[in-house]
Structure formats: structure tokens, C-alpha cells
Amino acid sequence: MPRGKGRIRRITLEDGSLSFQVDAYDAWGKRIRRQFRDRADAEAFLNKIRHEKHLARLGVRPEKMAKATITLSEALARFLEWAKSAHSIRYLEDEAQRARFWIDSLGDIPLSDLSREKLLNVLQHLAETRSHSTANRYLAVLRSALNKCVEWGILDANPCAHLKPYKEPPGRVKFLKxxxxxxxxxxxxxxxxxxxxxxxxxxxxxxxxxxxxxxxxxxxxxxxxxxxxxxxxxxxxxxxxxxxxxxxxxxxxxxxxxxxxxxxxxxxxxxxxxxxxxxxxxxxxxxxxxxxxxxxxxxxxxxxxxxxxxxxxxxxxxxxxxSPEHTERAREKGVMVSFRSVEIKGKPSK
Structure with a gap:
């Protein structure tokens, strides 16, 4: 979108309710997209961005939020509030449960002190005491939340960005006769x-x-x-x-x-x-x-x-x-020659 005054888009969610998305660039030139349940809240947020951009044109540069004071607990609370209008109810319940785990484990740590090593220690313990699959699900929620923090400008880089997920066993398939x-x-x-x-x-x-x-x-x-x-x-x-x-x-x-x-x-x-x-x-x-x-x-x-x-x-x-037909249909497909068209000369080697 052009870097103008920004706009508010009305979005119809899957449950039929409405959400209002602010799409604008802030005073630092960073694109911000945030959803609200109430249009008045969306308008207030957009007006705040426009006011800060106006001050910046006058030479008054607004201060960014003090990153060192924001804890992981506060960041996750903000992420879950945003997710209420962006994710399905069922998925939101899972996210909230996994976010509480991170709040209990590292909630008091400021985002600026959240290191890759601290996250790895917690993940390793989770993988050992629960499972690799569980550790990956909890990592996915934290990565999403910290990506949002980067987007909101309260975190410079996501410490989860280069954490690789654990290898998982093949999905279980058990079915009844x-x-x-x-x-x-x-x-x-x-x-x-x-x-x-x-x-x-x-x-x-x-x-x-x-x-x-x-x-x-x-x-x-x-x-x-x-x-x-x-x-x-x-x-x-x-x-x-x-x-x-x-x-x-x-x-x-x-x-x-x-x-x-x-x-x-x-x-x-x-x-x-x-x-x-x-x-x-x-x-x-x-x-x-x-x-x-x-x-x-x-x-x-x-x-x-x-x-x-x-x-x-x-x-x-x-x-x-x-599927009995699944591999059977593929048996003769993609074969472009006849294996009987050329006579074999000599005896096969032992």
C-alpha cells in the first residue's frame, strides 16, 4: 500500500463477526497491521499513528517503547489479545495453554534478555520430559508471538528465528475394522x-x-x-x-x-x-x-x-x-517403451 495516511479495512471472520484492521506505516517507516474488534479502537489506533507521523514531519521524533522493560509475560499477553480477533477459538485455546507454559518458565525475563540459549534449555527439558512433537508445538507459538513483537517494533530480532524444530516420528495411524x-x-x-x-x-x-x-x-x-x-x-x-x-x-x-x-x-x-x-x-x-x-x-x-x-x-x-487402486493405477503410467521390443543378446551374467 502507498505510505499515506493509512486505512481501516472491515473483515468478516469465519464465525460471522466483524474485525477492523488498521493498515498503516508508522513514524519510522515500518508497516503496521493490527486488528480490533471495535471500530472506535481501530480509529483511535490509526489516529495515534497519524499524530506520531505528523510530529516526525515537524522534527519531533516520538520515542519507541522502552524495550528493556517489556517482559515475555507482557508480550505474550499482548499477542493473545491480538489473536482473539485473528485465530479460531479452538486454536486460540491451544495457544493460550502453550503461552502459559512460557509465562511460567520465562515470563519475568525482559525481551531484550531473551537469548537463544535460555530458550534452548527450556525446549530441551520439554522434549525430554514430554516429546519432540510437544516441544515443536510450544516453540511454534513462541515463534509466532515474537514475530509479532518484531512487527510491533518492541523487539529487534526474534531469538527463535534460527531454532530448528525437533525431528518427529511418523504420524500415528490407528483405525478400526x-x-x-x-x-x-x-x-x-x-x-x-x-x-x-x-x-x-x-x-x-x-x-x-x-x-x-x-x-x-x-x-x-x-x-x-x-x-x-x-x-x-x-x-x-x-x-x-x-x-x-x-x-x-x-x-x-x-x-x-x-x-x-x-x-x-x-x-x-x-x-x-x-x-x-x-x-x-x-x-x-x-x-x-x-x-x-x-x-x-x-x-x-x-x-x-x-x-x-x-x-x-x-x-x-x-x-x-x-487404497488398492492407488499404486495399481501407477503401475503402467509413465512407461514410454516396450520391454519386449528389443531382444536380449547373450546370457544374463551371474
Missing amino acids: PEEAEALLRECSRNPKLYMFVALSLGTGMRRGEIENLLWEDVDLDKGIIRVRNTKTRQARFIPIPKDLKELMRRWPRQGERVLGPFRYKKSFMAACRRAGLSDFRFHDLRHTYASWKVQDGVDLRTVAELLGHRTLAMVMRYSHL
């Missing part, structure tokens, strides 16, 4: 709400958080379609409802705007798994089961990725070996 799924559903039938959670996950592949936040207004039983709005990727998607599940949802009592609400059945689910003879099985594995069954039934990987809400094929390639 149809008879195992039926056994699990029978055991879950003692608790109707738990049964519906499991049925929705098996029948639609939705994440647990997506099922918790599912609204009746996003369920079209006439067309047999569910609209998932508050997704991990912040992109809405549409999922077809299987016939049996659709009939089950027609009979389900409507108590409030949400279909089910919070999942409070972890112990009941684990007990049902044990009674069904399933070991080392998690609720998220129902989503793997959904994807695996789709691939086994001949649904192409691109469609499975769209149904699951993945932006790329990388996450669904783990299911590719389940």
Missing part, C-alpha cells in the same frame, strides 16, 4: 451423548473440538450436509452426512444452539474401549478410521483431504497404502 467399530458403538450406547460423539466422529471425520462447537444452524438434514465453521485451518468446509447418521440426528433432541456441547466423557470413552477389547485407542483415532474407510472404499486422496479439512495432501498420504 468395521466389526471393532460396531463393538465400540454397542459399548457406548449406555451413554447416548457419548454414542453420538463417537457416531459423529466415525460418520463425518470431524475433530472433537469441531463436534463440540457444532451448531444446529450448520446442520442441513434435508440436504444431508454439515457446515464446519470453527476449524483448525480457519476455513469452512462441508461434509456429507451418511444416511443412518442423518436419521439418528433427526431423532436427537434439540437442547440449545449446540448439537452436543463440551465433551466430558473421556473416562467413559476409555472404559467403553476396554469393554470392546480395544487397547491404545484414542478419540482422535475415530477420525483416522473415517479417513481410512474412505480411502479403502475408493475415495481419492484429494477428496479425503477436503473432507478432513487439510489444505495439502501431505497429511493424507499416510492413508495412501490403504
Whole structure:
């Protein structure tokens, strides 16, 4: 954008609410983009930037915020406040949890004293006591927060910039056979709400958080379609409802705007798994089961990725070996010669 007076853009978020983004250059020539829930707050922020630029043209250079006094705790609090209007509710909950870890570990340290060595010590302990995957998730949140601090002008450089993520094991893929799924559903039938959670996950592949936040207004039983709005990727998607599940949802009592609400059945689910003879099985594995069954039934990987809400094929390639046609179709493709057209002279060497 041109370096003029700046502007305010109105943005419609995935949940239908409005956000107002200030897009302007500050007195130091640095581009600033910040979102607000309230237009009055956005206008006040833009007016402040314009006032500082006016002072700079008069030769009065406004002072930057004293970086040495800003702690990591204060920076993360500001980042989470910004994220409320920029990230989905489900993702925001995960960010807040991981930010609290960094606040507990290094919250009192000023940003100017936040060194690569201090971060590595904490990450190494996290990787050793939890897992490499967990350490990478916590590092990602801190890196995002400190990138924002650089953008806001309260940090010169991100100490996380050159920290490499830990190597992670291949993603776990555990799925049920149809008879195992039926056994699990029978055991879950003692608790109707738990049964519906499991049925929705098996029948639609939705994440647990997506099922918790599912609204009746996003369920079209006439067309047999569910609209998932508050997704991990912040992109809405549409999922077809299987016939049996659709009939089950027609009979389900409507108590409030949400279909089910919070999942409070972890112990009941684990007990049902044990009674069904399933070991080392998690609720998220129902989503793997959904994807695996789709691939086994001949649904192409691109469609499975769209149904699951993945932006790329990388996450669904783990299911590719389940497709009987997947490698068979590739057998004769890309072969431009006939191996019978040239006669072999002589005997093969030993």
C-alpha cells in the first residue's frame, strides 16, 4: 500500500463477526497491521499513528517503547489479545495453554534478555520430559508471538528465528475394522451423548473440538450436509452426512444452539474401549478410521483431504497404502517403451 495516511479495512471472520484492521506505516517507516474488534479502537489506533507521523514531519521524533522493560509475560499477553480477533477459538485455546507454559518458565525475563540459549534449555527439558512433537508445538507459538513483537517494533530480532524444530516420528495411524467399530458403538450406547460423539466422529471425520462447537444452524438434514465453521485451518468446509447418521440426528433432541456441547466423557470413552477389547485407542483415532474407510472404499486422496479439512495432501498420504487402486493405477503410467521390443543378446551374467 502507498505510505499515506493509512486505512481501516472491515473483515468478516469465519464465525460471522466483524474485525477492523488498521493498515498503516508508522513514524519510522515500518508497516503496521493490527486488528480490533471495535471500530472506535481501530480509529483511535490509526489516529495515534497519524499524530506520531505528523510530529516526525515537524522534527519531533516520538520515542519507541522502552524495550528493556517489556517482559515475555507482557508480550505474550499482548499477542493473545491480538489473536482473539485473528485465530479460531479452538486454536486460540491451544495457544493460550502453550503461552502459559512460557509465562511460567520465562515470563519475568525482559525481551531484550531473551537469548537463544535460555530458550534452548527450556525446549530441551520439554522434549525430554514430554516429546519432540510437544516441544515443536510450544516453540511454534513462541515463534509466532515474537514475530509479532518484531512487527510491533518492541523487539529487534526474534531469538527463535534460527531454532530448528525437533525431528518427529511418523504420524500415528490407528483405525478400526468395521466389526471393532460396531463393538465400540454397542459399548457406548449406555451413554447416548457419548454414542453420538463417537457416531459423529466415525460418520463425518470431524475433530472433537469441531463436534463440540457444532451448531444446529450448520446442520442441513434435508440436504444431508454439515457446515464446519470453527476449524483448525480457519476455513469452512462441508461434509456429507451418511444416511443412518442423518436419521439418528433427526431423532436427537434439540437442547440449545449446540448439537452436543463440551465433551466430558473421556473416562467413559476409555472404559467403553476396554469393554470392546480395544487397547491404545484414542478419540482422535475415530477420525483416522473415517479417513481410512474412505480411502479403502475408493475415495481419492484429494477428496479425503477436503473432507478432513487439510489444505495439502501431505497429511493424507499416510492413508495412501490403504487404497488398492492407488499404486495399481501407477503401475503402467509413465512407461514410454516396450520391454519386449528389443531382444536380449547373450546370457544374463551371474
